[in-house]
Amino acid sequence: xxxxxxxxxxxxxxxxxxxxxxxxxxxxxxxxxxxxxxxxxxxxxxxxxxxxxxxxxxxxxxxxxxxxxxxxxxxxxxxxxxxxxxxxxxxxxxxxxxxxxxxxxxxxxxxxxxxxxxxxxxxxxxxxxxxxxxxxxxxxxxxxxxxxxxxxxxxxxxxxxxxxxxxxxxxxxxxxxxxxxxxxxxxxxxxxxxxxxxxxxxxxxxxxxxxxxxxxxxxxxxxxxxxxxxxxxxxxxxxxxxxxxxxxxxxxxxxxxxxxxxxxxxxxxxxxxxxxxxxxxxxxxxxxxxxxxxxxxxxxxxxxxxxxxxxxxxxxxxxxxxxxxxxxxxxxxxxxxxxxxxxxxxxxxxxxxxxxxxxxxxxxxxxxxxxxxxxxxxxxxxxxxxxxxxxxxxxxxxxxxxxxxxxxxxxxxxxxxx
Amino acid sequence: xxxxxxxxxxxxxxxxxxxxxxxxxxxxxxxxxxxxxxxxxxxxxxxxxxxxxxxxxxxxxxxxxxxxxxxxxxxxxxxxxxxxxxxxxxxxxxxxxxxxxxxxxxxxxxxxxxxxxxxxxxxxxxxxxxxxxxxxxxxxxxxxxxxxxxxxxxxxxxxxxxxxxxxxxxxxxxxxxxxxxxxxxxxxxxxxxxxxxxxxxxxxxxxxxxxxxxxxxxxxxxxxxxxxxxxxxxxxxxxxxxxxxxxxxxxxxxxxxxxxxxxxxxxxxxxxxxxxxxxxxxxxxxxxxxxxxxxxxxxxxxxxxxxxxxxxxxxxxxxxxxxxxxxxxxxxxxxxxxxxxxxxxxxxxxxxxxxx
Numbered sequence: 001x002x003x004x005x006x007x008x009x010x011x012x013x014x015x016x017x018x019x020x021x022x023x024x025x026x027x028x029x030x031x032x033x034x035x036x037x038x039x040x041x042x043x044x045x046x047x048x049x050x051x052x053x054x055x056x057x058x059x060x061x062x063x064x065x066x067x068x069x070x071x072x073x074x075x076x077x078x079x080x081x082x083x084x085x086x087x088x089x090x091x092x093x094x095x096x097x098x099x100x101x102x103x104x105x106x107x108x109x110x111x112x113x114x115x116x117x118x119x120x121x122x123x124x125x126x127x128x129x130x131x132x133x134x135x136x137x138x139x140x141x142x143x144x145x146x147x148x149x150x151x152x153x154x155x156x157x158x159x160x161x162x163x164x165x166x167x168x169x170x171x172x173x174x175x176x177x178x179x180x181x182x183x184x185x186x187x188x189x190x191x192x193x194x195x196x197x198x199x200x201x202x203x204x205x206x207x208x209x210x211x212x213x214x215x216x217x218x219x220x221x222x223x224x225x226x227x228x229x230x231x232x233x234x235x236x237x238x239x240x241x242x243x244x245x246x247x248x249x250x251x252x253x254x255x256x257x258x259x260x261x262x263x264x265x266x267x268x269x270x271x272x273x274x275x276x277x278x279x280x281x282x283x284x285x286x287x288x289x290x291x292x293x294x295x296x297x298x299x300x301x302x303x304x305x306x307x308x309x310x311x312x313x314x315x316x317x318x319x320x321x322x323x324x325x326x327x328x329x330x331x332x333x334x335x336x337x338x339x340x341x342x343x344x345x346x347x348x349x350x351x352x353x354x355x356x357x358x359x360x361x362x363x364x365x366x367x368x369x370x371x372x373x374x375x376x377x378x379x380x381x382x383x384x385x386x387x388x389x390x391x392x393x394x395x396x397x398x399x400x401x402x403x404x405x406x407x408x409x410x411x412x413x414x415x416x417x418x
Numbered sequence: 419x420x421x422x423x424x425x426x427x428x429x430x431x432x433x434x435x436x437x438x439x440x441x442x443x444x445x446x447x448x449x450x451x452x453x454x455x456x457x458x459x460x461x462x463x464x465x466x467x468x469x470x471x472x473x474x475x476x477x478x479x480x481x482x483x484x485x486x487x488x489x490x491x492x493x494x495x496x497x498x499x500x501x502x503x504x505x506x507x508x509x510x511x512x513x514x515x516x517x518x519x520x521x522x523x524x525x526x527x528x529x530x531x532x533x534x535x536x537x538x539x540x541x542x543x544x545x546x547x548x549x550x551x552x553x554x555x556x557x558x559x560x561x562x563x564x565x566x567x568x569x570x571x572x573x574x575x576x577x578x579x580x581x582x583x584x585x586x587x588x589x590x591x592x593x594x595x596x597x598x599x600x601x602x603x604x605x606x607x608x609x610x611x612x613x614x615x616x617x618x619x620x621x622x623x624x625x626x627x628x629x630x631x632x633x634x635x636x637x638x639x640x641x642x643x644x645x646x647x648x649x650x651x652x653x654x655x656x657x658x659x660x661x662x663x664x665x666x667x668x669x670x671x672x673x674x675x676x677x678x679x680x681x682x683x684x685x686x687x688x689x690x691x692x693x694x695x696x697x698x699x700x701x702x703x704x705x706x707x708x709x710x711x712x713x714x715x716x717x718x719x720x721x722x723x724x725x726x727x728x729x730x731x732x733x734x735x736x737x738x739x740x741x742x743x744x745x746x747x748x749x750x751x752x753x754x755x756x757x758x759x760x761x762x763x764x765x766x767x768x769x770x771x772x773x774x
Contacts, residue, residue: 032456033645035639035641038646049643056731062730063655066455066657067455068455072455304739345636346640
């Protein structure tokens with residue numbers, strides 16, 4: 001029984017930590033007749049062209065108004081999932097399981113010149129079977145049904161300088177996006193790090209308004225007003241704010257060409273009291289709001305088909321949110337360094353290595369994280385708007401400082417989108 | 419409602435109007451030929467669209483062909499359309515820029531006539547909306563054919579053979595400039611290539627293209643970003659882009675499309691040429707500054723030329739490997755070259771067969 005519980009815990013842990021990689025939009029490739037590598041260095045990571053398309057509200061940059069809109073094309077639907085064998089082990093237990101790593105149903109398109117939309121729905125998935133049919137039948141789904149994104153983009157309100165995104169979206173403070181990475185089982189640990197009394201998750205999508213823009217000399221900015229996220233009430237009056245600024249050196253967007261350096265900051269509020277008052281949309285009113293912030297910097301360097309990118313982030317929660325010591329703020333930091341390489345014709349082969357770390361404050365050493373990951377992916381075929389990638393990934397993770405819990409996970413998966 | 423909430427409400431209210439501001443020229447969807455919008459998948463060429471006011475007839479096409487090769491349309495009987503749009507040179511010329519009357523050099527090289535029937539606008543800067551309008555231009559250009567339209571008409575009217583043929587084709591007399599342009603345009607609409615190895619491959623002939631050429635096509639439509647502009651059956655969007663191309667040594671900067679539209683983003687932008695038969699007509703770009711297909715590929719791989727002031731946002735460095743470049747070149751060098759003998763081997767009309 002103990003072994004079964006261990007297996008369950010490890011598998012559940014693996015499934016829960018699978019990054020929420022959702023954004024690959026073959027509907028666009030289908031619309032244009034493009035190969036996916038037009039916008040992606042390789043599925044799923046955006047290249048510079050794809051980044052500009054995204055920045056221009058999913059329109060071909062410089063060609064706004066001269067492409068078919070959503071009414072002149074087939075229904076712009078796309079889907080993405082990945083599946084395969086995940087083997088996990090630590091000092092005491094080894095598990096293996098065939099898994100489906102979520103399913104994303106995407107729709108995106110241009111409604112009118114400079115007005116576009118993106119919808120991402122993730123249906124509930126009750127697998128794995130052991131959880132689905134056992135005593136916890138359906139109680140621990142591997143994916144919750146959710147409207148992950150529902151946003152409208154108003155582009156070029158001031159040409160290049162002002163675009164507005166409204167709704168639920170991936171905020172721009174994810175300078176290194178966790179939605180469009182090659183890794184399937186290795187999260188950006190610093191993004192996923194949760195503090196004791198603050199349910200904010202850095203890389204969850206947000207609801208609100210975001211403005212973005214760029215100059216002709218490579219300066220990019222983004223700023224937003226959002227609810228904040230996490231399970232706590234998010235309709236408190238104090239909206240969260242963020243700002244990012246990046247400079248591109250050389251031609252490109254820093255994704256696959258040019259060099260990019262930037263800073264980001266997020267200033268948020270978390271309630272410490274759950275009031276019984278209801279907001280107009282049915283949420284509880286949160287009270288006793290306390291502040292927290294995340295600040296950091298990131299860099300992306302390119303040489304030939306190598307991309308080295310790194311991010312460092314410092315997090316500070318108000319002392320009222322500190323579960324260890326209410327006399328002090330809760331401070332932590334962490335980051336990641338990732339090196340990607342693309343090879344073979346049309347970047348069919350991808351190899352990558354990544355290190356992640358999180359340093360919690362003294363007293364919370366059990367949450368220290370050090371993780372090493374590596375992967376190799378091979379994209380099959382030359383198909384328009386269809387991607388099938390063979391994916392092999394290894395993750396070694398150590399959690400805790402003095403006597404760390406170590407686990408190793410190997411995933412052999414098929415990652416596909418159409 | 420506090421002030422912040424009210425402001426947010428107003429922003430929501432006016433965003434759509436703001437986004438579409440200045441867009442009053444956009445026609446309603448029902449009025450748009452959606453097939454003129456793109457990008458679209460590369461493929462076979464569709465049939466040529468013939469304007470209703472200039473229907474194709476055999477006699478008109480033949481008359482147009484004679485005019486196309488006839489140097490008597492120029493001021494000193496030395497330059498014909500074919501001088502700069504030579505079938506033997508991919509319907510362009512040896513370049514780098516074109517040489518007109520009295521050996522005067524133009525600032526741009528001659529765009530190819532082959533498949534020009536598919537271009538929505540003519541000339542590198544798109545100043546002519548139709549082939550008919552395009553055909554009139556060089557005749558009166560002082561450094562091309564150096565003539566005036568009236569003198570050219572007088573010349574043709576002085577040739578009995580032409581007078582008879584024009585009357586037979588158009589049923590009226592005297593000869594007009596529009597008739598000359600219509601006849602030349604009718605001929606040019608027959609200069610169409612539909613049978614390259616790529617076309618055969620698209621039609622299902624899996625061995626029409628080599629393995630290397632297939633890899634080249636994959637890169638053309640993927641990592642190479644070529645189909646961002648060179649799309650559809652015509653392998654061109656017919657639009658205007660600034661590639662950052664520097665003027666040739668000693669040449670003055672060319673305003674390109676801006677000279678026509680006065681729209682700042684058009685500064686230094688030139689029409690996307692078709693890739694079909696490109697291998698037959700080096701050198702490349704509007705000013706012929708790239709000598710080979712490979713140097714053109716290298717230009718794109720660098721993310722464009724050195725003139726970055728108004729670079730098209732589509733231009734980004736590509737990170738192509740040498741093997742990928744070779745595959746791309748192979749695709750364009752053979753797979754995109756037409757096998758239509760009537761077009762590829764078009765010979766000038768012998769002097770003895772011109773109307774007298």
